[in-house]
Amino acid sequence: MAGRWHRWLLVSLVTLSAARKTHFEPWSPCHTLHGSGKNALVTGITGMLGSHVAEALLERGYKVFGVVRPRSNIRNLATFQAKIEILTAELTDPWRVLRLMEKVKPDYIFHFAAQAFNSLSFDQPAETLSTNMMSTLHILEAARQLNMKSSRVVIAGSSTVYGASTEDWDGPVPEEAAMKPVSPYGVSKAASELLALSYARAHGLHVIVPRFFIHLAPRGVEALALHDFARQVAMVERGLLSPPVLRHGDLSTRRDITDIVDSAPVVVCLAEVAPSATVVNLGSNVSYSMQQLLNELVLLSPSWRPENQSDGPSALRLEMDVSRLRAYDERIVMADISRVQQLTGWVPQPDMPRLLRMLLDYWRHETAFRYPEELSSPRPASSDDRTEFMAEL
Template sequence: MRVLITGITGPVGSFLADYLLTLPNLEIHALKRWRSDPRPIEHLQGKVTFHEGDIEDAFAMATLLRRVLPDRIFHLAAQSYPSASWDAPVTTLRANTEGTLNILEAVRVAVPQARVHIACTSAQYGIVNPADVPIKESHPLRPGSPYGVSKAAAEMLSLQYHQSYGLHVVVTRSFNHVGPRQGDRCSIQTFCQQMAAIEAGQSEPVMHVGNLEPQRDFSHFSDVARALWLLLEKAPAGEVYNLCSGVATRIGDIVELVRRFGRVPIEVRLDPSRLRPVDEPILQGDNSKLRQATGWEPQIGMEQIVQEVLDFWRERYGIL
């Protein structure tokens, strides 16, 4: 069986490749951009067949799918940071909406029998009344950022291609995914990076933070990878599934975990530049639909996540 992963240099992509390499009889192909950081996939060299290209290039996507003829496709490539979408809304829409359309159209023409996963986001829900938490897939979509809007459009296109052309498409609304190999825009990453820099003596003992009151639902990349494979193998097509742990953690409590696992005392200081125009007070998902369809359960909790991410940044700073 041939598997294609877009967005392989992202952490979900590399962890998914790691998981797929443990399964028998899979030939793994992956799409990467020439300008992406190669460090997250260095360990995959010689194990995965890499193809260069950009999802915004429709011709390149059509050519890629005709060449690989994959049986399973995990479309993870995206502009995946809500905060960045405020500064680059057009780029976000092109990558996330038009890029997804390019993939779907290439599938329709080249491999209409393939099973396709499309990664969307909990940011599509927008601001949710605490009375409506945990959030079910039936909850109305009211995205509060250009990123959320771009993914809502990508989801609708995906479901339309299932309805109109019969493509086997499964959509996930992913809540926060986290672990090693991630960039420094995610809140947990920024906290752990700052702590590692302080421990390495490269920064004053002050952690700069934004709003600490929001609550978010975090899943480790390893748990996410297992869920994605099970979804394409077991879940009905044409459906949307929340991909989440089902547990909401206050951002300020994560800061306290980083302080507890840190090696030096620090001060926590509010940085106004880290505040967003809109910040949903709570995003906690109901994952019962995913569990029922696949039998999946998350296995890694917040304490292990923080410890792994801290060690990841300590290694970067040479102090592990």
């Protein structure tokens, strides 16, 4: 039974990860493979972003070392685990980080490990600040102590550093916009970014900070809104939510959303070509209505019925859940990506219908894995039917 599930899962993950080729302009330096003979260390490799960037690194010829926590679930690595070396470490332990960096001697470091969920940070501000800032400090300190000036350190930034600044711009937000974070997560990313840039200036480390706007792909968790919507739809389809109600927060916002499968090769190329102390927006330059995305998602499900036919026992319904509202939520967020395009020649190719289908298929498979047919039975759902997740260190 376990073997059948494992084989089915591998096939599913391969299918869900099938990628279109990232498009770069003809002049782009990203067409050249730069990874042969070089080591890349990826923290947070079991997460949505880290796992896809690891695959992009492998495609460009790097030897990849992935850092996982002792209790990490490594299922996201199933399709390429045999091609990488997995190292166990808690990044909150500075001595272990130093020893790990000394062993790997990475040419490139991609630091993605974090408490990576903006909404969760309002409930856990101390853990968010401590985890994100201290893990970044330990990576930078190890690089400094080992005199790794020839290595390139990519520190994952976030669009949440802009916060209230998004309301000051009539259009896409450029990198020059002031940092005005409105969440503990945004503050932690702003502080980590400033810390990294200070190490570039004071100690000569080669630091690059891509500010990620919302990035989505399979392998995510339900702490992300669209992943949670897809999860709830999949649960309704399997009869695991009774009543069949999809609960959501504020849908009036608009967000810049990028497919990680499209952008992961760009992250690798940025590490190869960007000058030290580069801060660059990474997004699609397209802003999507959350209401419209949810509408398009539920239309993909046979559980959805037109409004005048929505009284059936299994018909999916939408309902506002006030517990999902944030203390502060930016209205419109869209990235000015001219800088990343100048550096890499990347031309984003957003395909939101495809991405929504992939997310729903991913959660159909994930739900089937979590609740096998012989074990599942309908159960009532509560508005707090969520599990707190932390992106794996």
